[in-house]
Amino acid sequence: QGKVITCKAAVAWEAAKPLSIEEIQVAPPRKGEVRVQVLYSGLCHTDVYTLSGSDPEGAFPAILGHEGAGIVESVGEGVDHVKAGDHVILLYTAECRECKFCKSGKTNLCQAVRATQGQGLMPDKTKRFTCKGQELFHFMGCSTFSEYTVVSQFSLVAINKEAPLDKACLLGCGVTTGYGAATKTANVEEGSTVAVFGIGCVGLAVIAGAVAAKAGRIIAIDTNDGKQSWATKFGATDFVNPTKLAQGKTIVDQLVEMTDGGLDYTFDCTGNVHVMRSALEACHKGWGVSTIIGVAAAGQEIATRPFQLVTGRRWQGSAFGGIKGRTELPGLVEKYMKGEFKVDEYITHTTDLDKLNDGLQYMKSGDCVRCVATI
Ligand code: NAD
Ligand code: DAO
Ligand code: ZN
Ligand code: ZN
Numbered sequence: 116q117g118k119v120i121t122c123k124a125a126v127a128w129e130a131a132k133p134l135s136i137e138e139i140q141v142a143p144p145r146k147g148e149v150r151v152q153v154l155y156s157g158l159c160h161t162d163v164y165t166l167s168g169s170d171p172e173g174a175f176p177a178i179l180g181h182e183g184a185g186i187v188e189s190v191g192e193g194v195d196h197v198k199a200g201d202h203v204i205l206l207y208t209a210e211c212r213e214c215k216f217c218k219s220g221k222t223n224l225c226q227a228v229r230a231t232q233g234q235g236l237m238p239d240k241t242k243r244f245t246c247k248g249q250e251l252f253h254f255m256g257c258s259t260f261s262e263y264t265v266v267s268q269f270s271l272v273a274i275n276k277e278a279p280l281d282k283a284c285l286l287g288c289g290v291t292t293g294y295g296a297a298t299k300t301a302n303v304e305e306g307s308t309v310a311v312f313g314i315g316c317v318g319l320a321v322i323a324g325a326v327a328a329k330a331g332r333i334i335a336i337d338t339n340d341g342k343q344s345w346a347t348k349f350g351a352t353d354f355v356n357p358t359k360l361a362q363g364k365t366i367v368d369q370l371v372e373m374t375d376g377g378l379d380y381t382f383d384c385t386g387n388v389h390v391m392r393s394a395l396e397a398c399h400k401g402w403g404v405s406t407i408i409g410v411a412a413a414g415q416e417i418a419t420r421p422f423q424l425v426t427g428r429r430w431q432g433s434a435f436g437g438i439k440g441r442t443e444l445p446g447l448v449e450k451y452m453k454g455e456f457k458v459d460e461y462i463t464h465t466t467d468l469d470k471l472n473d474g475l476q477y478m479k480s481g482d483c484v485r486c487v488a489t490i
Contacts, residue, residue, distance in 0.1 A: 124261030130168025144191035156259035157182035183259025184284035206440035293320025295436015313385035314342035326350035
């Protein structure tokens with residue numbers, strides 16, 4: 116404790132260049148901070164998006180990665196809810212329990228570290244990573260592509276030590292996001308009809324959430340036919356490829372026809388604003404609710420006729436599935452341990468820290484749901 120650690124990390128020196136494996140220095144945690152030995156990290160599209168240079172918040176050089184799990188190495192002054200040796204999942208959506216947002220009971224979007232997190236800094240506006248004498252930015256309050264990282268005490272949660280961290284890391288983003296969006300944000304009801312646009316990790320987790328909520332019909336929609344067997348395995352009852360409809364028929368026409376007027380709940384898990392419009396317009400008049408989960412590229416805007424909303428369809432969004440990480444993730448881990456909640460099933464590829472660039476390549480292929488790296 117209290118010493119600088121020298122270790123290996125994947126450094127993003129600049130946008131649109133491969134990650135570079137380097138020896139870095141990680142400073143000890145300051146007041147209210149925790150240093151974590153990262154053991155595993157999932158690769159998520161947000162890492163790819165930021166590395167591409169399209170993310171307006173992206174700051175370089177940085178250590179990316181936000182879907183991670185590991186073991187607490189040491190804690191700074193005043194940290195009392197985790198201790199060295201605890202097994203933890205890192206949280207890009209922090210939970211302080213004291214800010215206006217945390218106390219509202221209406222949202223999981225804690226703002227305690229939000230501003231500095233967006234700038235790639237620790238809450239005291241400084242950095243803990245150095246490489247070749249140069250300071251590196253943090254990323255999403257996590258920076259999991261490093262053997263050691265330092266995070267705010269509000270940006271991690273201790274979980275059951277029996278849980279395999281090479282799987283549990285996925286609860287740090289994709290799986291929790293989709294599952295929570297269905298079970299918490301939309302609160303899908305028993306017997307209801309659900310349509311999920313985009314069958315990646317997030318869309319599959321929405322399907323899993325809809326199954327847990329006992330939805331009556333779950334229609335999966337993807338432009339890639341290879342996703343049909345995935346959707347079925349997770350419990351979807353139907354699959355539609357929107358590029359293969361009868362001539363002149365839109366995906367909205369198709370879904371409205373299949374469901375006698377439209378869906379009770381729809382979800383966008385593509386990040387495509389045109390898909391978001393279809394998801395809203397495929398909702399049933401009077402009560403259908405569409406939840407946007409996909410993150411659109413910077414500057415994109417959504418559109419629909421306001422009459423769609425006047426006539427009772429509702430549009431909402433969900434971040435990290437509406438889940439409060441410190442309060443709710445340990446419970447999801449327990450469900451996973453009891454076999455009531457899928458996690459292993461999303462992993463199609465594995466890699467390690469030295470070969471993170473290979474992992475980023477796998478993600479560009481249509482058959483990668485999640486790649487987990489050993490850090
Ligand atoms: P993914 O790329 O693995 O999956 C997206 C799927 O959408 C693919 O199967 C693709 O074939 C399909 N698709 C693309 N265009 C389509 C179209 N026009 N119609 C139907 N299907 C189409 O991505 P993922 O990891 O599952 O993430 C999905 C989205 O969720 C991304 O935009 C990601 O940034 C976002 N996300 C949001 C949150 C949040 O908290 N809101 C968290 C994590 C990820
Ligand atoms: O502004 O309070 C805030 C938090 C915004 C975070 C929203 C998360 C949206 C999904 C991020 C991409 C997935 C990792
Ligand atoms: Zn993510
Ligand atoms: Zn808070």
